[in-house]
Amino acid sequence: MAVNQSPMYRKAEERYRSASSPSEKVAALEEMLRLVPKHKASEKLQAALKQKLKNARDEMQKGGHAKHGGGHHDTYQVPKQGAGQVVLLGEANTGKSSILAALTSAKVEVADFPFSTHAAVPGMAHHEDVPIQLVDMPPLMAGHAQPGMIAAYRAADVILHVIDLSAIELIDQYERPLAWLREHNLRPVSQADLEFDEDEDAALPKRLLVVANKSDTPGAADNLEGLKELVGPDLTILPISAKRGDGLPEMMKALYDLLSVIRIYAKKPGKPVDKESPFILPVGATVHDMAHLVHRDLAEKLKSARIWGGTVHDGQQVHATHVLTDKNVVELHFP
Ligand SMILES: Nc1nc2c(ncn2[C@@H]2O[C@H](COP(=O)(O)OP(=O)(O)O)[C@@H](O)[C@H]2O)c(=O)[nH]1
Numbered sequence: 157m158a159v160n161q162s163p164m165y166r167k168a169e170e171r172y173r174s175a176s177s178p179s180e181k182v183a184a185l186e187e188m189l190r191l192v193p194k195h196k197a198s199e200k201l202q203a204a205l206k207q208k209l210k211n212a213r214d215e216m217q218k219g220g221h222a223k224h225g226g227g228h229h230d231t232y233q234v235p236k237q238g239a240g241q242v243v244l245l246g247e248a249n250t251g252k253s254s255i256l257a258a259l260t261s262a263k264v265e266v267a268d269f270p271f272s273t274h275a276a277v278p279g280m281a282h283h284e285d286v287p288i289q290l291v292d293m294p295p296l297m298a299g300h301a302q303p304g305m306i307a308a309y310r311a312a313d314v315i316l317h318v319i320d321l322s323a324i325e326l327i328d329q330y331e332r333p334l335a336w337l338r339e340h341n342l343r344p345v346s347q348a349d350l351e352f353d354e355d356e357d358a359a360l361p362k363r364l365l366v367v368a369n370k371s372d373t374p375g376a377a378d379n380l381e382g383l384k385e386l387v388g389p390d391l392t393i394l395p396i397s398a399k400r401g402d403g404l405p406e407m408m409k410a411l412y413d414l415l416s417v418i419r420i421y422a423k424k425p426g427k428p429v430d431k432e433s434p435f436i437l438p439v440g441a442t443v444h445d446m447a448h449l450v451h452r453d454l455a456e457k458l459k460s461a462r463i464w465g466g467t468v469h470d471g472q473q474v475h476a477t478h479v480l481t482d483k484n485v486v487e488l489h490f491p
């Protein structure tokens with residue numbers, strides 16, 4: 157029987173499902189085991205997790221890369237930073253590098269010829285005060301990619317699919333990368349909540365946002381209408397112009413929403429709020445989850461907490477099980 161899991165558990169499960177190495181699997185499974193409720197109804201799940209953990213540890217000992225045969229699967233993988241990792245996907249000249257150039261300080265090549273981008277190039281963009289990592293990628297050419305590129309999309313928190321409203325091949329440009337993802341066992345979805353299949357070999361759901369770039373070009377509005385009519389309401393398509401900046405704040409907001417996280421500001425007793433670097437937690441996270449993030453070893457001993465902002469009175473004392481909301485200020489009291 158399915159056990160209703162906490163948001164932190166579901167995040168760890170997402171990391172487990174997207175893992176490309178045994179060590180990532182081990183870390184995610186250890187976290188899942190820590191977070192699974194320890195009662196009768198979850199005994200079967202706990203046993204299954206322990207078995208998977210044992211397998212992943214064995215795999216790690218052998219130094220193997222499950223399924224990938226130890227190939228160059230991580231050539232295009234970039235360590236995650238910020239509130240989430242968004243990996244760009246698209247054919248040549250759609251404007252992927254231009255998006256990075258417009259929103260981050262990453263050094264990317266913007267050029268009028270294909271293959272100006274050879275490697276994965278990360279940069280940090282922002283939605284308000286939340287850092288979100290964007291990763292520029294080489295193009296897909298007529299539905300084909302370099303070996304190893306798929307691993308970057310498998311590991312991504314969100315895929316940003318970029319198409320060019322001035323391209324004659326607009327519809328192919330939309331469809332071919334999606335088909336390529338599906339061929340490689342990824343299932344694009346447009347909602348933040350992921351439903352994992354019990355069968356771990358089933359297609360992995362991946363959050364994906366489509367942006368139609370070059371909205372500044374002649375005929376762009378008509379082309380967008382035509383495309384939307386053709387593809388229906390399945391995936392959201394946001395018009396943007398990397399050149400003029402139109403739609404980029406809306407795009408960052410949409411990415412933040414898709415990541416399904418909240419930002420929490422910490423406040424030390426008697427000190428002002430730290431507005432510099434908010435803690436990032438999944439939607440639905442509790443005061444206890446925050447305590448664990450701040451102070452792994454003391455989390456279980458949390459004495460009390462006060463919260464500002466949101467649905468409670470400012471400075472109100474709350475229980476460890478209290479569910480946090482975006483932009484809450486939290487003061488934790490440890491012994
Ligand atoms: N008009 C217009 N041109 C753009 C826009 N974004 C990118 N371009 C141009 O499209 C070409 C390809 O851009 P690039 O970012 O290198 O595409 P990539 O191959 O997907 O990385 C360059 O000549 C860019 O100047 C846009 O929003 N509007």
Ligand SMILES: [Mg+2]
Binds near residue numbers: 252253265266273293
């Ligand atoms: Mg490029």
